[in-house]
Amino acid sequence: MGNIIYVEYSFKVQPLQPASDILIAELGAVGFESFVEEEDGVLAYIQKEEWNNKILEEISILKNTKFKIDYKSKEIEQENWNATWEANFTPILVDDVCMIRAPFHEKKDVEYDIIIEPKMSFGTGHHETTHMMLQHLLALDVKDKVVLDMGSGTGVLAILAAMRGASIIDAIDIDNWCYLNALENIERNKVTHINVYEGDASLLKNKMYDLIIANINRNILLNDIPKYVNCLANNGVLLLSGFYNDDLGLLNEACQKAGLKFEKNLEKNNWVAAKYVI
Numbered sequence: 001m002g003n004i005i006y007v008e009y010s011f012k013v014q015p016l017q018p019a020s021d022i023l024i025a026e027l028g029a030v031g032f033e034s035f036v037e038e039e040d041g042v043l044a045y046i047q048k049e050e051w052n053n054k055i056l057e058e059i060s061i062l063k064n065t066k067f068k069i070d071y072k073s074k075e076i077e078q079e080n081w082n083a084t085w086e087a088n089f090t091p092i093l094v095d096d097v098c099m100i101r102a103p104f105h106e107k108k109d110v111e112y113d114i115i116i117e118p119k120m121s122f123g124t125g126h127h128e129t130t131h132m133m134l135q136h137l138l139a140l141d142v143k144d145k146v147v148l149d150m151g152s153g154t155g156v157l158a159i160l161a162a163m164r165g166a167s168i169i170d171a172i173d174i175d176n177w178c179y180l181n182a183l184e185n186i187e188r189n190k191v192t193h194i195n196v197y198e199g200d201a202s203l204l205k206n207k208m209y210d211l212i213i214a215n216i217n218r219n220i221l222l223n224d225i226p227k228y229v230n231c232l233a234n235n236g237v238l239l240l241s242g243f244y245n246d247d248l249g250l251l252n253e254a255c256q257k258a259g260l261k262f263e264k265n266l267e268k269n270n271w272v273a274a275k276y277v278i
Helices: 019-031 076-090 128-139 154-162 177-190 217-232 246-257
Strands: 004-014 034-038 042-046 070-076 092-094 096-101 114-116 145-150 170-172 192-199 208-213 231-242 259-270 271-277
Touching: 004 034, 019 034, 019 042, 034 246, 070 217, 092 128, 096 128, 114 154, 114 217, 128 154, 128 208, 128 259, 128 271, 145 154, 154 170, 154 192, 154 208, 170 177, 177 192, 192 231, 217 231, 217 246, 231 246, 246 271
Parallel strands: 096 114, 145 170, 145 208, 170 192, 208 231
Antiparallel strands: 004 042, 004 070, 034 042, 092 096, 231 271, 259 271
């Protein structure tokens, strides 16, 4: 990939919520691809070739007088990314049985020990949507199931599905960096029966799954729900996240129109992870 240059923005946000979540969503929509949430704000990263000096003009939260958001930016080389995230990445424990940790963290006695090295990919388990999807996965029986992790990022959800006994897992992400990172994390966790693909929902032709996990964003989900349903087996389950509680009605309506039934949702800091069945 060569030596990629990133632009790092350091945002100081007051009050922190919900402004930080809105900021991350809006930055993601214009090309920012990785975020580190801090106690007083957000670090956001975008490849320099995707950046322009007017990129923040589209970020409406910056103009909202209810919040005070200051920022500064600098260039950061890809090779320095590890030092950045190592300084911010702490292990997380999900429902006391699943730990997501970096290679340099001490191993704990848990049922599912997942080692993730993000390297600019989304999905360490720290973000509410990933955390809730892990919770959904822990509550489901996925033994011998065929699973799709759509928008797989680091591959953490696919890895947990494999550890919990899924027979075949496909992981798909449109971003090349995520694709490469997922391959690395899968190898690190010794779960060899995960197939990783670079692309979007157009790869789903002639596929069939018992469980589909899609943690992306509202607009992509709304567009792709019919494609997911077309490759969902009888008694299949669809898990959706990457959207806010205010958007749940839209997602429920789209899923119902496609022949799915809403079963339940988890909510954390206004983010939602919903479960649907066919």
